[in-house]
Amino acid sequence: MFRTSGLHHLTAIASDPQRNVDFYAGTLGLRLVKQTVNFDDPGTYHLYYGDATGRPGSILTFFPWPNAGRGRVGAGQVAETQLAIPTDALAFWIQRITEHQIACSGPQRRFGDETVLTFTDHDGMPLALVATDAAKALPGWAGDGVPDAMSIRGLHAITLWVHRRAETAQVLTGTLGFRELASHGDIVRYAVADAAPGTLVDVRELPAAPGGTGGAGTVHHVAFRAADDETEFGIRAQVVAAGLPITEQIDRTYFRSMYFREPGHVLFELATDAPGFTVDEDDAALGSTLQLPPQHEPLRASLLERLIPLHRPGRVPVPNRVDS
Numbered sequence: 001m002f003r004t005s006g007l008h009h010l011t012a013i014a015s016d017p018q019r020n021v022d023f024y025a026g027t028l029g030l031r032l033v034k035q036t037v038n039f040d041d042p043g044t045y046h047l048y049y050g051d052a053t054g055r056p057g058s059i060l061t062f063f064p065w066p067n068a069g070r071g072r073v074g075a076g077q078v079a080e081t082q083l084a085i086p087t088d089a090l091a092f093w094i095q096r097i098t099e100h101q102i103a104c105s106g107p108q109r110r111f112g113d114e115t116v117l118t119f120t121d122h123d124g125m126p127l128a129l130v131a132t133d134a135a136k137a138l139p140g141w142a143g144d145g146v147p148d149a150m151s152i153r154g155l156h157a158i159t160l161w162v163h164r165r166a167e168t169a170q171v172l173t174g175t176l177g178f179r180e181l182a183s184h185g186d187i188v189r190y191a192v193a194d195a196a197p198g199t200l201v202d203v204r205e206l207p208a209a210p211g212g213t214g215g216a217g218t219v220h221h222v223a224f225r226a227a228d229d230e231t232e233f234g235i236r237a238q239v240v241a242a243g244l245p246i247t248e249q250i251d252r253t254y255f256r257s258m259y260f261r262e263p264g265h266v267l268f269e270l271a272t273d274a275p276g277f278t279v280d281e282d283d284a285a286l287g288s289t290l291q292l293p294p295q296h297e298p299l300r301a302s303l304l305e306r307l308i309p310l311h312r313p314g315r316v317p318v319p320n321r322v323d324s
Contacts, residue, residue, distance in 0.1 A: 002234030003177025006192055006199035007155045008223040008255070008271040009048075009059035010081055013071060014123050015216040017045050017064035017308055023121050024049045024060065026313030027100050028083075029143025029151055032287035033277050035310065038063050039252065042296045043306050048254075051141045051154060054277040054286065056225050056255075057198035058138075058154030063220065066308065070124060071215025075161045075206055076265035078219035080118070082128045084135035084156035084197035090115055092150040093129050107131075111184050124217035130156040135197050144313055157200035158222055159187065161212070162264030165205035171262045172201060175238045176224060211265070221259070223269035232258060232270050253293045254279060 014020045024047075025032045033054035038044040044065055050058035060081070073079050085093060090107065097104050097119060104119035115131040129152070140151030162168045165188060172178040178190040178201060190201045212218060226232035232249065239246045239260050246260035255271040262268055280291050290307070292300055 001177055002231050002238060004192060004224040004231075004235065004270070005227055005273075006057055006196075006225050007158065007201075008056045008225040008269075008273075009061055010078065010155065010158065010222050011061045011063065011220045011269075012081070012125055013068060013214060013216050013218055013220055014062040014064040014121075014125075015068045016066055017047065017062075018310055019122050020047060020062050020064045021310055022313045024062075026144050027096075027102070029141070029146025030060065031141045031143060032312075033059075034254065034281075034291060035287050035289065036253075036291045036293070037296060037303065037307075039293055039296070042292075042299055042303060045307060045310075048277070048287070051139050051151075053139075053283065055139070055154070056271070056273050060155075065216070068216040071218035072210070072213040073124075073126060073161075073218055074212030075163050075209040077161060077212035078158045078222050078266060079161040079204070079212075080126045080128055080159035080202075081219065082116075082130045082156040082158065082200075082202075084138065084153040085129050085131050085151075086136040086149070086153070087115070087131045087133050088136075089150040090117075090129075090131040093117060093131075096146070111182055111189060121217070125219070128156075130197070132156070132197065138197060154198055156197040157189070157202050158219075159202040159204060160264065160266055161204050161206050161209060162266070163205070163207050163209070164264065165203050167263035168203055168266070171242065171244070171268075172203075175242050175244075176235065221267035221269050223255075223257070223271040226270050226272050228272060228274070229256065232256065232272055235270055 030049035034048035038046045048061045106117040107115045117129045135153045138153035140148045142148040172190045181189045181191040187202045187204045192199045250257045258270045
């Protein structure tokens with residue numbers, strides 16, 4: 001059986017792109033590792049955040065449509081995005097969230113050894129900071145006002161809301177290689193590999209919940225890691241064998257992707273680990289200028305006129321360059 005090695009990235013819908021940068025690169029201190037466009041809608045930014053290099057498992061990405069209406073979190077979606085922090089960073093984050101006047105709940109305990117703070121971003125997207133000892137072993141990033149030792153270490157887990165857990169569980173375990181790990185209330189956790197942060201999926205069954213609607217503050221899709229093309233095509237064959245339609249492989253420049261919907265209607269992606277974000281920028285320059293795939297390079301002049309100039313939190317805007 002071919003298996004995913006965990007979460008690769010998560011892509012959500014946002015509204016104002018500058019507010020998105022201010023929150024994720026500013027308040028949360030993540031590194032803006034790539035400033036590009038939505039390859040399927042090049043008039044829209046696609047912004048990537050992560051650790052120093054944007055390693056698989058550390059990545060949050062956003063399609064910020066400036067006039068996007070607010071979505072509704074519900075069944076058939078990733079309902080909560082959990083971010084990993086070291087246990088000794090919890091007090092730092094309680095203070096930082098308070099100072100930024102963000103309403104939060106917690107700390108509360110989950111799954112025995114996890115301490116969790118829950119809150120939302122400016123678009124209403126549900127987030128959680130999960131403090132665990134295991135997060136300390138993962139690399140961080142010294143972002144705006146966030147020391148490396150206190151920094152977010154990438155994705156911890158995602159929580160899926162579905163009407164029928166068994167069908168989603170079958171795809172996780174029978175197709176992607178997860179195993180059932182633990183439960184907490186009405187949430188069942190699945191894991192791959194050593195169950196470290198970034199290898200976890202929580203599933204909550206809500207038979208009577210309304211379906212989610214897309215829009216700002218909701219997750220568009222979640223991507224799972226494929227170590228290489230062989231693994232990705234192997235998992236693809238397992239998806240096909242399970243009777244689920246899946247796309248052909250699509251080159252996304254920084255990884256190669258395939259997409260399918262699991263029975264609970266959550267959009268899943270398979271994404272290769274390679275080639276990564278330094279394929280078109282040096283490590284030191286990641287996220288500093290607009291990068292376009294070859295098929296959209298002829299549109300650069302017109303896109304520069306349409307896209308809102310972005311700047312680092314607290315900096316002066318420079319057209320289509322994000323100051324380091």
